[in-house]
Amino acid sequence: MRFCEVLIELLSPAILTSKRTERGYLSPLSYIPATTLRGAILSSLYYSDILDEDYLRSESNSPSVFTSPAYPLTDDGKSYPCHPFAYRCKLPHNGKYESKIYAHEIIDALELNTAPRFRHTCSLGHIACLEEAHPSPVVPRGETFEKVSLTYEHVICVGMSSARAASRKQLLYEYEAIAAGQRFWFRLTAPDKIVNGLERDVELHIGRGVSRGFGRARILEVKDAPLGEVGERIQQTYSDKRLIALYSISHLIPTQERRDCIIEIDLGDIGSRCEVNASGKILVKKIYGRCGSLQLGWDMLRGKRPAISPAWKPGSIAIAELKDLRGAWGKAIAALAYMGALEILLDESGRSWPIVGINVVEPLRLSPMLGEGR
Numbered sequence: 001m002r003f004c005e006v007l008i009e010l011l012s013p014a015i016l017t018s019k020r021t022e023r024g025y026l027s028p029l030s031y032i033p034a035t036t037l038r039g040a041i042l043s044s045l046y047y048s049d050i051l052d053e054d055y056l057r058s059e060s061n062s063p064s065v066f067t068s069p070a071y072p073l074t075d076d077g078k079s080y081p082c083h084p085f086a087y088r089c090k091l092p093h094n095g096k097y098e099s100k101i102y103a104h105e106i107i108d109a110l111e112l113n114t115a116p117r118f119r120h121t122c123s124l125g126h127i128a129c130l131e132e133a134h135p136s137p138v139v140p141r142g143e144t145f146e147k148v149s150l151t152y153e154h155v156i157c158v159g160m161s162s163a164r165a166a167s168r169k170q171l172l173y174e175y176e177a178i179a180a181g182q183r184f185w186f187r188l189t190a191p192d193k194i195v196n197g198l199e200r201d202v203e204l205h206i207g208r209g210v211s212r213g214f215g216r217a218r219i220l221e222v223k224d225a226p227l228g229e230v231g232e233r234i235q236q237t238y239s240d241k242r243l244i245a246l247y248s249i250s251h252l253i254p255t256q257e258r259r260d261c262i263i264e265i266d267l268g269d270i271g272s273r274c275e276v277n278a279s280g281k282i283l284v285k286k287i288y289g290r291c292g293s294l295q296l297g298w299d300m301l302r303g304k305r306p307a308i309s310p311a312w313k314p315g316s317i318a319i320a321e322l323k324d325l326r327g328a329w330g331k332a333i334a335a336l337a338y339m340g341a342l343e344i345l346l347d348e349s350g351r352s353w354p355i356v357g358i359n360v361v362e363p364l365r366l367s368p369m370l371g372e373g374r
Contacts, residue, residue: 001064001274002195003227003338004188007073007220008204013153013177014215015208018295028152028176030137031081031314032070032184032206034250034340034357035296040204040217041065041194050197061354064273065194066339068249068360069314070186071137072148078185079148080369081249081315082133084288086145089122090129098122099133099144101371103317107364110245113285113319135290135313143372151179157212177207177214187225187249187360189274189339198222227274227334234363235330244282244320247367250340250360251294252287252312261285263318263359265341267325267332273339278332280325289316296355306345306353317364337362 016029016036042059045051059065072079085103100123106116121127138145155175188195199222206215238244255264263284271278294311340360345353364370 001189002192003225003274003335004190004195005185005223005225006188006198007183007185007223008070008217009183009220010178010180010206011203011216011218012180012213013155013175014206014217015175015177016206017176017208028150028178030072030148030150032186034067034069034186034360036206037067037070037186038065038357040206040215041067041188041190041198044202044204045194045197048197048200048202050193050200050202063342063354063356064191066189066342066356068187068338068340068357070184071249072150073183073185074139074148076139076141076146078368079137079139080367081135081313082138082145083247083315083317083369084118084132084134084290085116085317086133086138086369086371087119087122087130088133088147089124089126090131091122091124091126093122093124098124099146101140101143101145101369103364103369104143104371107245107370110317110319110364111241111243113243116288135315140368140371150182153177153179175209175214183220187338188222189335195222225338227331227338230334230337230366231328231331233330233366234333235328237363237365238322238330242322244322245364246282246284246318246320246361247364247369248289248312248314248316248318248359248361249337250314251308251358252284252289252316252318252361253294253308253343253355253358254310255343256345261321262287263320263341265320265336265359267329270335270339270341271327271329271332273342274332274335276328276331276335278327278329280329280332281323282333283321283323284318285321286319287312287316288319289313294358306355308345308355308358311358315369318361333363336360
């Protein structure tokens with residue numbers, strides 16, 4: 001297995017929306033969902049004859065390809081989903097608008113599982129003027145941040161009659177799409193065969209409307225991650241701690257049939273997937289962040305698009321207990337930032353459904369979203 005960071009660029013507008021109407025797809029996303037990315041990678045390698053149908057079937061039942069969501073890459077750097085411990089003041093401060101990440105001020109309270117103090121005023125004391133950026137993508141700059149503004153396009157298409165080769169009446173479709181030329185970054189965990197295929201200039205097709213030319217993307221860079229170094233830092237930082245504050249770059253979904261915690265992550269399972277001798281558990285006790293539902297991508301083999309509820313938004317902060325740690329558990333936690341946890345859901349007929357691209361977390365203390373004082 002290889003752990004990589006991948007940069008991509010859109011060659012054509014990508015239709016990735018959260019709202020479906022009678023006439024089209026509206027409300028474009030500000031990121032690329034993990035399941036969409038994973039599907040684009042597998043289907044592109046399949047159509048390039050790098051993967052066969054048997055590989056896709058095995059991947060559907062026993063996944064080996066894991067991705068995080070993809071977030072905008074700007075000239076100022078990589079963006080991340082903002083957590084709840086940051087704000088932007090709506091009133092100008094000497095002609096500028098104050099933005100602040102204050103997670104570093106409350107990290108000790110979080111890891112003692114005491115209630116953190118949320119900010120309600122800015123540095124000038126403005127009351128009821130703070131705007132929460134969670135879960136929008138932001139570019140952290142130490143204690144401050146910049147919100148990312150993507151460029152979108154509004155496209156109207158007409159339905160065509162194959163018999164008449166002419167447009168059909170009352171068949172107009174509207175799309176709001178992420179404009180071409182914008183770049184994104186994401187984390188990937190996959191076998192050598194997959195990564196080597198991506199390094200061969202394979203073109204990805206992301207989102208809806210790929211048959212009409214939407215969602216074309218190219219790989220800009222595939223860079224291996226220093227997982228061992230990060231694992232050592234985690235093991236040194238948390239060797240004498242019982243609780244850990246985890247920053248999520250994906251949705252967080254609860255583990256089914258658990259009463260003593262919200263989410264359970266088995267580090268032994270993570271270690272076996274990334275060939276690391278590790279064991280232990282991460283038991284999430286509390287989550288700070290917005291909660292809603294998660295619409296997953298279309299499963300071609302099952303012919304379904306599952307939805308999960310509840311699901312906490314990317315950027316949420318999870319407070320978790322570290323239990324029974326053994327071996328290279330720090331490297332297993334580091335791997336979570338690239339592969340997340342594999343969850344098994346059951347459909348209406350009782351069949352198992354592996355869900356990937358969720359519960360992708362990293363220690364808040366080691367994240368750029370900690371802010372000043374890292």
